[in-house]
Amino acid sequence: xxxxxxxxxxxxxxxxxxxxxxxxxxxxxxxxxxxxxxxxxxxxxxxxxxxxxxxxxxxxxxxxxxxxxxxxxxxxxxxxxxxxxxxxxxxxxxxxxxxxxxxxxxxxxxxxxxxxxxxxxxxxxxxxxxxxxxxxxxxxxxxxxxxxxxxxxxxxxxxxxxxxxxxxxxxxx
Amino acid sequence: xxxxxxxxxxxxxxxxxxxxxxxxxxxxxxxxxxxxxxxxxxxxxxxxxxxxxxxxxxxxxxxxxxxxxxxxxxxxxxxxxxxxxxxxxxxxxxxxxxxxxxxxxxxxxxxxxxxxxxxxxxxxxxxxxxxxxxxxxxxxxxxxxxxxxxxxxxxxxxxxxxxxxxxxxxxxx
DNA sequence: ACAGATGGCTAACGCTGTTAGCCAGACCGT
DNA sequence: ACGGTCTGGCTAACAGCGTTAGCCATCTGT
Numbered sequence: 001x002x003x004x005x006x007x008x009x010x011x012x013x014x015x016x017x018x019x020x021x022x023x024x025x026x027x028x029x030x031x032x033x034x035x036x037x038x039x040x041x042x043x044x045x046x047x048x049x050x051x052x053x054x055x056x057x058x059x060x061x062x063x064x065x066x067x068x069x070x071x072x073x074x075x076x077x078x079x080x081x082x083x084x085x086x087x088x089x090x091x092x093x094x095x096x097x098x099x100x101x102x103x104x105x106x107x108x109x110x111x112x113x114x115x116x117x118x119x120x121x122x123x124x125x126x127x128x129x130x131x132x133x134x135x136x137x138x139x140x141x142x143x144x145x146x147x148x149x150x151x152x153x154x155x156x157x158x159x160x161x162x163x164x165x166x167x168x169x170x171x172x173x
Numbered sequence: 174x175x176x177x178x179x180x181x182x183x184x185x186x187x188x189x190x191x192x193x194x195x196x197x198x199x200x201x202x203x204x205x206x207x208x209x210x211x212x213x214x215x216x217x218x219x220x221x222x223x224x225x226x227x228x229x230x231x232x233x234x235x236x237x238x239x240x241x242x243x244x245x246x247x248x249x250x251x252x253x254x255x256x257x258x259x260x261x262x263x264x265x266x267x268x269x270x271x272x273x274x275x276x277x278x279x280x281x282x283x284x285x286x287x288x289x290x291x292x293x294x295x296x297x298x299x300x301x302x303x304x305x306x307x308x309x310x311x312x313x314x315x316x317x318x319x320x321x322x323x324x325x326x327x328x329x330x331x332x333x334x335x336x337x338x339x340x341x342x343x344x345x346x
Numbered sequence: 347a348c349a350g351a352t353g354g355c356t357a358a359c360g361c362t363g364t365t366a367g368c369c370a371g372a373c374c375g376t
Numbered sequence: 377a378c379g380g381t382c383t384g385g386c387t388a389a390c391a392g393c394g395t396t397a398g399c400c401a402t403c404t405g406t
Contacts, residue, residue: 039355106324107325133338137337140314140336144317145310158305170310204361212384224363
């Protein structure tokens, strides 16, 4: 997962990640990113062809971490949809800007490490015993909950734990 | 619902809507919008304080149309979650750029017509017999399905009708 | 010791949202 | 009928955005 990037490029992605998580996508600009690294914006283009290429690495980070998170949850509680959903939710809400960046545009599939998308999906598919329709429904539910939560679309006093539980037990079987 | 805007402002919003649906949010700029109206960009600021204020009107349009769509579905098939979900999905997929614009940022609640958000939510709440947790779960599921569909996150050969049905029947009771 | 690659730099372009300031015409009160 | 205000255009300009071109120092390999 590592050597698709030179060391310097990896430093840039790290700075980009920090910047994104601190200040959101709107403030992740080539100039502020360069500033943080003590260089000028055009120098970034020695390491990445364009801004999108940097963002692709961040998307890959989210996918990788999601896969790891789900695999860990699966190891802890095999076959449990609640465990998967809880892990997914916690990771997403811990990194809302990253989640939005990775989620609010079409996936740059061609530029992503091969197999990564599938790897992130596998634990859920296993928990659904191979029922793809169910897996997609659960995924949509979880993604919907997370993104509505991130955007503050639910009333402030909404009992979201209850809504998660309600949805998951219903989808359970 | 109409006289919160002057006639000229309404013309501007109409042009913005057309532009958005034709070309997506990235090409909805103050200059292209002005072009379409035969004026220059700075003149737009005689009618709206900033670009966001124009976008808020588009968000209000989506909410209004969603409310109308759901109310019509409810009238056609009272109490049917499937009918509501189908109407929601159809409207969203018919206007993907508008749906994204209205959905991929925090709701500008303060600038929206009073009661509009609630009105859009009511049909679903009625179909859920007042069970708020269930209503939120269904909403999250539907939103998740729509947005994943719009962004092409499902495999091209995915049987999305089946996933919708699977989710809805599970949530049904 | 020289060649080429690496990774900085400045200057600049075209695009974005937005502001300031000017001006023509419509409308209104005396 | 005249003067004042409001309306809604305009041009010029600014700062910030992603990005390109072109220059140059330093480091690496033969």
